[in-house]
Every structure is written in structure tokens, then in C-alpha cells.
Amino acid sequence: xxxxxxxxxxxxxxxLSGLAPIAAHAATADELMTSRLGTTTADxxxxxxxxxxxxxxxxxxxAKALECWNNNGCDTGTGGAVSVAYADGFGENVWRRVTAxxxxxxxxxxxxxxxxxxxxxxxxxxxxISDLRSYIAQGVNVIVIFADHGAALGPTVRExxxxxxxxxxxxxxxxxxxxxxxxxxxxxxxxxxGKDFVKAVREGxxxxxxxxxxGGVPGNTxxxxxxxxxxxxxxxxxxxxxxxxxxxxxxxxxxFTAVSTALSQYDKIDGYIYxxxxxxxxxxxxxxxxxxxxxxxxxxxTDEQGLFCDWEKANDPAxxxxxxxxxxxxxxxxxxxxxxAIAGKSVPARIDVPFKMKPAVKGLCxxxxxxxxxxxxxxxxxxxxxxxxxx
Numbered sequence: 001x002x003x004x005x006x007x008x009x010x011x012x013x014x015x016l017s018g019l020a021p022i023a024a025h026a027a028t029a030d031e032l033m034t035s036r037l038g039t040t041t042a043d044x045x046x047x048x049x050x051x052x053x054x055x056x057x058x059x060x061x062x063a064k065a066l067e068c069w070n071n072n073g074c075d076t077g078t079g080g081a082v083s084v085a086y087a088d089g090f091g092e093n094v095w096r097r098v099t100a101x102x103x104x105x106x107x108x109x110x111x112x113x114x115x116x117x118x119x120x121x122x123x124x125x126x127x128x129i130s131d132l133r134s135y136i137a138q139g140v141n142v143i144v145i146f147a148d149h150g151a152a153l154g155p156t157v158r159e160x161x162x163x164x165x166x167x168x169x170x171x172x173x174x175x176x177x178x179x180x181x182x183x184x185x186x187x188x189x190x191x192x193x194g195k196d197f198v199k200a201v202r203e204g205x206x207x208x209x210x211x212x213x214x215g216g217v218p219g220n221t222x223x224x225x226x227x228x229x230x231x232x233x234x235x236x237x238x239x240x241x242x243x244x245x246x247x248x249x250x251x252x253x254x255x256f257t258a259v260s261t262a263l264s265q266y267d268k269i270d271g272y273i274y275x276x277x278x279x280x281x282x283x284x285x286x287x288x289x290x291x292x293x294x295x296x297x298x299x300x301x302t303d304e305q306g307l308f309c310d311w312e313k314a315n316d317p318a319x320x321x322x323x324x325x326x327x328x329x330x331x332x333x334x335x336x337x338x339x340x341a342i343a344g345k346s347v348p349a350r351i352d353v354p355f356k357m358k359p360a361v362k363g364l365c366x367x368x369x370x371x372x373x374x375x376x377x378x379x380x381x382x383x384x385x386x387x388x389x390x391x
Contacts, residue, residue, distance in 0.1 A: 006371055019336050025092070029054040034327055037374050038356040042077035045186075045351055052109040053329065061108050062383050064235040065093035068104045068388065069097075073117040076107070082141040082285050082342065084335060085287055087131050089148025089173070090217055091120030093250050094278055094372035094388075095302060095328065096146070100169075100385060103144060103331035110339060115140075121247075125149040132156040135165075142166045142338040144331060148174035150221045153251035157182050166338040170330040172222035174216065179349025185342055186333050186351045193234040193324065194226030194273070196357045197299040200273035200322035211242045212262045214283075216275060218252040223247075223275065230273055243269065248279055255282030263290050271297040271322035277323060278304035280289045284314070294319035299357065306371030308364035326374030371386035 029051045033040045036050075057065075058376055068074035080133055086103045088096055100118055107116045117140070121128035128149045135143050143160055147153050147169050154176045160167050167182035169175060172193075175343050178185040201208050215223030227338060234240045243266050248254035255276070262269060263286065270332060274280055278301045282309070295318040300307075303323045330353060341347045364375055370388040377384070 006231075010082040019073055027054060032378065034376070035355040036329065036380055039354050042354060043351045044345075044350065045337040045340055045347060046353065047331045048340065049329075050378075052106060052336065053332055055109055055378045056345075057105070057383065060106070062386070064381070065104050065108055065383060066386055068108075068116050069101050072119065073115070075212075076114055076116060078111045078114055080110070080112040080144070081196065082110070082113045083117070083138070083337075084113055084142040084338070085117040085119070085135045085140045085144070086331065087128065087135065087145045088118065088120045088130050089146050089220075090123045090250070091123070092122060093276075094304065095250070095276060095374070096120070097387070098224050098288060098326070098372070098374060098377055098384075099146070099328040099331050099380060101383065102328045102377065103335055104333045105379060105383070106332040113339075114182060117387050121149070122150070125152045129156050132160060136160050136163050139163075140165060140334065141158065142168070142340060144170065144334040145173070145175075146170050146171060146331075147175045148217060148220050149224075150174060151176075154181065166341045167336050170334040171327060173226055174221045174225070177310055177349075184337050184347050184349055185332055186337060188324070188327065188353045188355045190222065190225045191229035193301060193355070194229035196324075197226065197273035198230050198233040198237070198240070199355050200299035201273065201297045204299075204320040205270055205321065208297065209239050209241065210269055211219065211273055212238070212259075212265065212266070212269055213245045214241050214255065214272060214274035215245055216259055218247050219249050219269040226273075226275075248274075248276070248282075250276050250279055252279055252282035252285075255279040256286045257282075259283040259286035261383070263287070263292060269296055273299045275301040277302045277307045279292065279308055281307050284291060284310050296320075297322065300324070303364075303375045304371070305365055305369065305373050305375050308360055308375070309367070309371060311360055312365050320330065321356050323360060324355045325369065325376045327355075327376075327377045328374055329376075332378065360371040
């Protein structure tokens with residue numbers, strides 16, 4: 001794709017997406033669906049969740065959400081009988097913190113929810129299991145899990161199901177069998193995401209030969225799933241290959257180290273594929289520190305605006321970014337699916353979240369908002385400012 005064609009596509013993508021740095025609740029539910037998912041057709045749980053997300057955030061709701069977020073839980077003040085919990089396998093980056101706020105704000109749209117809890121296992125499988133057992137012992141009604149530790153959580157997840165708890169996984173993590181071992185699994189087609197990463201690299205550079213696949217914490221099933229599918233997709237393109245996989249721990253510093261290592265090992269890298277846009281800012285620094293030109297295509301899942309600001313500042317036509325969506329809002333979909341089940345509604349074993357890759361375009365960077373902000377988040381701008389003030 002030529003530079004002029006890339007920019008035409010990028011401009012069209014921005015116009016169609018409606019993704020300017022946001023005040024999410026200025027949009028209707030249909031507008032949110034179109035801009036975040038690329039469609040207004042989706043599973044009923046997603047439709048209902050976005051309808052709730054489009055409700056105005058009052059100052060009182062914002063204050064309560066920030067209380068819950070800062071204290072890893074709260075009494076909602078409604079007197080509701082339902083207790084919900086979010087069990088995060090690794091909550092120590094901005095993407096995870098925004099995802100937690102999505103869950104909290106969604107919970108506050110339900111007056112029947114009286115208690116919200118949050119925990120991070122900090123990447124420790126034994127703590128992840130302990131967190132789940134604590135929630136089971138407390139008798140919570142819902143547990144939404146970012147299951148970084150995969151199969152290790154299986155017995156405890158089944159224990160929660162047997163205790164009558166509605167358990168939902170999201171964002172490509174896998175444990176056991178959804179619909180049998182727990183209520184449902186909510187995600188994009190993670191395999192297709194890996195394939196689309198590869199297609200985006202070749203779209204951005206039809207002559208691309210070499211790709212580095214960056215992943216998150218070691219052993220996580222999200223990264224390994226899309227990476228396996230990317231390995232298969234490169235076989236569809238003559239002369240294209242994946243040089244290797246390198247873990248980043250989903251942090252900027254981890255990504256800086258990973259890309260610095262890649263630059264020392266490989267003579268030419270035409271593309272990077274990775275889940276985490278904010279983490280990829282570390283890759284930009286690695287190139288700059290090494291004195292290398294930003295001459296590659298990055299195909300990314302998330303869309304934190306700091307990377308788009310770096311891209312605008314670099315102003316280099318050889319540096320191209322394609323991205324999907326932050327998908328922070330999947331925690332909203334997960335909670336709503338669980339609440340639908342509690343209300344007696346049918347919930348499928350898997351809920352597919354639509355997505356579409358698109359090229360970055362100028363206008364996605366808004367210095368007035370936190371650099372860590374996902375341009376597709378459904379958390380309102382004022383809450384985001386408060387979350388990341390002086391951080």
C-alpha cells in the first residue's frame with residue numbers, strides 16, 4: 001500500500017469509526033456500538049451492556065466508581081442483594097486498571113448490586129486461585145475473571161460453578177469448557193485477531209518479510225492463541241515469516257527490553273504484532289535509543305492514545321500503525337451476561353465480540369486526556385482524568 005493510499009484509508013477509518021478521544025456518554029448506544037465494534041448487530045448481552053454504558057455518568061456515580069476503584073471494592077449504597085467480584089490475574093498496568101473501571105461503572109448501573117469487589121493476583125497463579133476461593137467462601141453471586149493462569153484455575157472455577165456462582169471469562173483467556181465449567185466466555189475471535197495482525201502488516205507494507213510477535217506475561221493463553229494463528233497465517237504470504245516470540249509482561253519497560261533484544265538479534269524487522277498499544281510505546285523508545293529509524297508496521301489489538309501521540313510526533317511515513325480496539329469494555333459485557341443469567345435469561349457458552357482492524361490517523365491524540373486512555377473505552381473522560389491525575 002502506498003503512503004497516499006494508507007492515509008486515504010486512515011482518514012476513512014477515522015470518519016467511519018467515530019473514534020475521537022472521547023466523552024463516551026455523549027454517544028447513543030447505536031453510536032457506541034458502531035464506533036467500538038463496527039456494527040450494531042451483536043449478541044443480546046453486548047447490546048444490553050452497551051445500552052447501560054451509554055447512560056449518563058452523574059457526579060454521584062463517578063464519585064462512587066472512583067471510591068470502588070481506589071479501594072478495590074465498595075458498598076454501592078443501593079441495598080441490593082447481589083454481590084459481584086472481578087478477579088484479575090494481573091492488574092498492574094493501565095489497560096487492566098481501565099478494564100476494572102469499566103466493570104465497576106457497569107455494576108453501578110444495576111440497583112440490585114449492593115457490593116463490588118476487585119482483586120489482582122499480580123501474575124501469581126497461587127494468588128489467583130486463593131482470590132477465587134475467597135470469593136467462593138464469601139458467597140458472591142458473580143465472578144468475572146481475566147484468567148491469565150488458564151488451566152491452573154480450572155478446579156477452582158468449577159468449584160465456583162458448583163456453588164451456584166455465575167462465572168464469566170473474557171478477553172481471550174481460557175479455562176475448561178464454557179457452558180459446562182462456567183457460564184460463558186466473552187472475546188473477539190482471538191485466532192482471527194492473530195490472522196488479521198499478519199494481514200495488516202502486509203497491507204501496510206506489501207514487501208514485508210519479517211515479523212516479531214510480542215506477548216504478555218509468560219504462559220498466558222491470550223498471547224499464545226493469537227500467536228499460533230498468526231504462525232499459520234504467514235504461510236499464506238510468500239516470503240513472510242515470524243522471526244520469534246518475545247514476552248513483555250504487558251508493560252512499557254518489558255516491551256522496551258523485548259524490542260531492544262529483537263533489534264540486537266535480527267538484521268531487519270518489517271513488522272510487530274502485539275496486544276498492547278500502550279506497552280508498544282516502549283518499542284518506540286527502544287528504536288529511538290538504538291538510533292534506528294521507525295521503519296515498520298505495528299499491528300496492535302488495543303488503542304491507548306499515547307502511542308498515537310508518539311506516532312504523530314514521529315511524523316514518519318515509514319512508521320505505520322493498525323489497531324483494533326482496546327476491548328476494555330469486555331468486562332462490562334461479562335458482568336451483563338452474568339446478570340442476565342441471574343435474571344433467568346439464556347446466555348450462550350461463547351459470546352463473540354465483533355472487531356475490525358483500522359489504520360491510525362492524525363486526530364487520535366488528545367493531550368488534554370491521559371496518555372494511557374484507550375480511545376475506544378466506554379469510561380467517560382472526566383472519570384479517566386480523575387483516575388490518572390498525577391500518576
